Amino acid sequence: MFEYAKPISAPSAIRGCPRFIVRTDIDKKVTKASLRITSFGVYAAYLDGARIGRFELAPGWTCYAMRLQVQRYGIDPALFCPGRHELAVDVAGGWYSGTIARGRIPEDPRPALVAELKLNFEDDTTCVIATDSGWMVRESQTTYADIYHGEHFDATLTDCPETQAEERDFRLKKRCIDQEGPDVVRMEELKPVKCFVTPKGERVLDFGQEITGYVQMRLKNASAGQVIRLTCCEMLDRDGNFYNENYRSARSEMVYTCKDGSQEWHPTLTYYGFRYIRVEGLDDIDPEDFTGVVLSSEMQRTGFISTPNPKLNKLCENIVWSQKCNFLDIPTDCPQRDERLGWTGDAQVFMNTACYQFNAKKFFTKWLSDMVVEQRYKGSVPLVIPSVEKFDEKTPHVRTSAGWGDAAVICPWELYRHYGDGKLLRSHYQMIMRWISFVESTTTVPGLWIGYEGNYGDWLGLDAEEGSYTGASRKDFIASAFYYHALMLAAEVARAINRPEVEIEPIVYKARDTRKLFNLRFPDTDYRTQTEYAVSLCFGLPEDKEMADDAWLLAKLVRENGYHLTTGFLGTPYLLYALSRNGQTETAYSLLLQEDYPSWLYEVNQGATTVWEHWDGKKPDGTFWSADMNSFNHYAYGSVAGWLFEEAGGITPYEPGFKVVKIDPRPDPRLSGFRAELITDYGRVVSSWRYVNGEPEFCIENEMPAYVMTGVRGRMMHPGKYIFTK
Ligand code: BGC
Numbered sequence: 001m002f003e004y005a006k007p008i009s010a011p012s013a014i015r016g017c018p019r020f021i022v023r024t025d026i027d028k029k030v031t032k033a034s035l036r037i038t039s040f041g042v043y044a045a046y047l048d049g050a051r052i053g054r055f056e057l058a059p060g061w062t063c064y065a066m067r068l069q070v071q072r073y074g075i076d077p078a079l080f081c082p083g084r085h086e087l088a089v090d091v092a093g094g095w096y097s098g099t100i101a102r103g104r105i106p107e108d109p110r111p112a113l114v115a116e117l118k119l120n121f122e123d124d125t126t127c128v129i130a131t132d133s134g135w136m137v138r139e140s141q142t143t144y145a146d147i148y149h150g151e152h153f154d155a156t157l158t159d160c161p162e163t164q165a166e167e168r169d170f171r172l173k174k175r176c177i178d179q180e181g182p183d184v185v186r187m188e189e190l191k192p193v194k195c196f197v198t199p200k201g202e203r204v205l206d207f208g209q210e211i212t213g214y215v216q217m218r219l220k221n222a223s224a225g226q227v228i229r230l231t232c233c234e235m236l237d238r239d240g241n242f243y244n245e246n247y248r249s250a251r252s253e254m255v256y257t258c259k260d261g262s263q264e265w266h267p268t269l270t271y272y273g274f275r276y277i278r279v280e281g282l283d284d285i286d287p288e289d290f291t292g293v294v295l296s297s298e299m300q301r302t303g304f305i306s307t308p309n310p311k312l313n314k315l316c317e318n319i320v321w322s323q324k325c326n327f328l329d330i331p332t333d334c335p336q337r338d339e340r341l342g343w344t345g346d347a348q349v350f351m352n353t354a355c356y357q358f359n360a361k362k363f364f365t366k367w368l369s370d371m372v373v374e375q376r377y378k379g380s381v382p383l384v385i386p387s388v389e390k391f392d393e394k395t396p397h398v399r400t401s402a403g404w405g406d407a408a409v410i411c412p413w414e415l416y417r418h419y420g421d422g423k424l425l426r427s428h429y430q431m432i433m434r435w436i437s438f439v440e441s442t443t444t445v446p447g448l449w450i451g452y453e454g455n456y457g458d459w460l461g462l463d464a465e466e467g468s469y470t471g472a473s474r475k476d477f478i479a480s481a482f483y484y485h486a487l488m489l490a491a492e493v494a495r496a497i498n499r500p501e502v503e504i505e506p507i508v509y510k511a512r513d514t515r516k517l518f519n520l521r522f523p524d525t526d527y528r529t530q531t532e533y534a535v536s537l538c539f540g541l542p543e544d545k546e547m548a549d550d551a552w553l554l555a556k557l558v559r560e561n562g563y564h565l566t567t568g569f570l571g572t573p574y575l576l577y578a579l580s581r582n583g584q585t586e587t588a589y590s591l592l593l594q595e596d597y598p599s600w601l602y603e604v605n606q607g608a609t610t611v612w613e614h615w616d617g618k619k620p621d622g623t624f625w626s627a628d629m630n631s632f633n634h635y636a637y638g639s640v641a642g643w644l645f646e647e648a649g650g651i652t653p654y655e656p657g658f659k660v661v662k663i664d665p666r667p668d669p670r671l672s673g674f675r676a677e678l679i680t681d682y683g684r685v686v687s688s689w690r691y692v693n694g695e696p697e698f699c700i701e702n703e704m705p706a707y708v709m710t711g712v713r714g715r716m717m718h719p720g721k722y723i724f725t726k
Contacts, residue, residue, distance in 0.1 A: 002172055004116060006168070007170045008113055009111065010163075011163060013163075014138065014139050018138070020135050021086060021135065022117075022135045023084055026081070026082050032118075036072050037058075037113075038058075038069060039096075040112040041092055041093050042092055042094030042269050044269060047086075047087055054186070057094065059179070062366070063391070065104075067369065069181070091113050091269075097109035098146045099146055100341070104389070114176075116131070135164075136162040137163060137164070138160040143157065148250040148338045151267035152257075153256050155256070157257075181362055181365075183297070185298045190207050190209060190291070190292040194206040199239050211325060212295055212325035214295070215267075215272075216266035217289060221261065231253050232273070232277060233276045234276070235624070242278045297329055303357045304677040308671070309593070311595070312671070318604070318608055319635070322610045323635055327363060334631035342386060345383070348403070349636050349639050351414045355419075356418075371431065378441060379441070381438075402479035409435055413489045415428075418653065419656075425497055436486055456469075456470060457470040458478060458531045458567065459471070462567070463531075471566070473568075474522070474532070477532055477536075480514070480521070483514060484515060485539040487507055488511050491507040515540075527550070529566065530554065531567045531570060534577075551579060551582030555584040559590075562596075573640075580666050585647075589668040611633070613630060644676065648671075648676065649663075650662075658678070658680035661704060663700055674689055674690075676688070683702075688700075695726075701721045705718075
């Protein structure tokens with residue numbers, strides 16, 4: 001990958017983020033120029049002061065011990081006109097050695113740069129300028145950068161002395177890989193909708209939308225040494241004051257020291273999650289001088305929902321925003337507090353929705369490659385990917401949980417269902433089987449998953465005991481149900497990738513036994529919570545003849561609770577499916593359209609612009625749930641959008657990758673109309689319905705070569721537009 005480059009760091013005496021510099025004199029015509037570059041840390045590269053490439057926070061976050069993505073940028077050769085040119089690269093610790101890296105912060109935390117600039121000349125000669133101790137380095141104007149705490153920039157800091165860079169002895173050959181994920185790019189820009197003074201007297205900008213990215217600021221007339229401090233928050237408190245306690249230890253600041261005159265600045269080596277910005281150090285604030293820049297992994301939007309209910313539409317919009325905000329190179333739990341980690345459980349429950357809303361194939365392919373290398377030899381899968389626990393290949397297993405480690409099975413399967421790439425699925429098969437054997441090695445009761453300490457249960461379920469994060473559903477119940485689900489999926493995977501029958505059969509038998517054991521140990525007559533019903537029904541655990549009755553009992557439970565849910569992270573994604581797929585569609589819609597706390601639309605009524613971590617993140621009286629675990633931008637409960645595409649709109653892949661689409665909508669008169677649109681690799685489909693004289697009328701627009709419809713008509717339909725009643 002690199003022919004000559006050596007990793008280089010700044011001598012320890014250099015403070016802040018180092019700027020690496022190399023200069024070259026050009027005296028003949030350059031016909032081609034390209035830069036191959038990566039870093040242990042995050043970098044921003046400049047040619048003669050102009051930023052190279054669009055990738056923000058490159059090289060992205062991977063399991064650096066095993067995989068380091070390398071970027072290649074083609075550079076316009078005309079930029080290398082005769083004369084002296086300077087390539088400069090700022091590097092910060094980022095995910096490699098910043099606070100976020102936790103147990104992985106290396107003993108020597110200095111970030112390092114690896115780069116090769118290749119120039120081709122008109123006389124057919126080439127020249128490669130590669131990082132080594134011949135490069136110079138100095139303190140950059142970015143005096144501090146950390147993913148959690150933010151960036152400090154000092155525009156007065158000029159003419160810092162340069163010194164020689166130091167070579168490091170990282171092994172590159174084994175870990176450098178071509179970039180696998182999409183670029184993280186500037187997606188859009190927002191202007192503040194309001195600038196106001198809070199009751200406490202603080203001046204705050206409101207961007208009207210929670211975003212992930214940073215603030216770009218223009219100053220018309222500043223004086224040298226003036227310090228401007230911007231601090232982020234998501235919510236105002238009950239009195240309308242700036243509230244950032246829920247960021248916990250993350251300072252999330254932009255601190256800018258001005259030079260004289262007019263200037264423009266934005267952070268480059270970190271990111272933030274915010275809706276409001278507190279501005280300090282500026283006498284007159286012109287909101288026009290501030291821009292909220294949205295950063296996200298570049299993905300094509302593929303799914304669109306619209307309904308006659310503005311609140312439901314707002315919920316859908318919020319779910320899309322939570323995806324954009326939390327798909328920043330890896331799927332994160334939240335973009336703001338001192339977490340922003342690739343929580344496997346969260347990603348697993350949201351992935352189906354994510355793949356409807358955007359084409360997330362590349363994004364998840366990269367993340368799953370990291371999961372493969374992070375899996376321990378006994379098969380356990382870390383809670384977050386990339387892991388932030390010390391990387392040690394010899395550790396047999398790391399902390400994990402049912403529903404989190406299960407991402408190793410569910411995510412490859414979702415990727416296959418949505419994009420139909422059998423080769424990829426094949427590359428995940430071993431990981432799937434090893435996770436299953438991990439479960440089997442930690443249970444006290446063979447055939448089920450019992451007694452494993454690490455299980456979280458139904459995280460944040462509302463039926464939790466006071467002060468607990470764990471819902472009332474039995475942990476062993478959930479763990480055993482997920483084990484069964486994993487076995488069933490493993491069998492499907494094995495079939496899909498054409499494993500021999502002798503390999504598939506034992507998995508199927510095992511699953512059969514597990515279902516029997518499960519029903520003995522957890523008979524449906526004793527299901528206790530909405531989550532227990534939901535998970536069990538969706539995984540197909542009850543006896544076939546009991547499914548409808550169990551769904552009826554679940555509906556009863558929901559009704560007795562005033563059509564309110566009590567489910568947490570693991571139950572919520574399945575709740576509406578468990579109802580609508582088993583004859584209780586009406587109750588599913590009652591939950592969907594519920595506006596009182598707790599419900600999806602409650603948050604919308606409270607002014608949410610993204611999906612909340614807690615059903616009661618902000619209570620009806622305006623107080624907050626608690627500061628220690630209260631994000632307003634957690635996509636997990638946004639998994640309901642998957643249900644809107646798959647059940648309300650009825651669009652599912654009949655063949656993997658939507659080669660053939662199945663359309664089987666489930667209407668409800670309380671929502672007088674509905675429209676779901678999906679752009680697949682094979683074309684566009686729209687499924688919509690509306691009520692005419694009390695009866696549903698369906699409309700299917702098909703731009704695909706063919707698809708199957710069941711439920712409505714049960715036959716193949718060719719491209720065209722069809723309107724019909726049931
Ligand atoms: C994260 C979650 C995660 C959970 C599991 C939280 O701190 O934000 O989303 O799944 O921990 O324990």
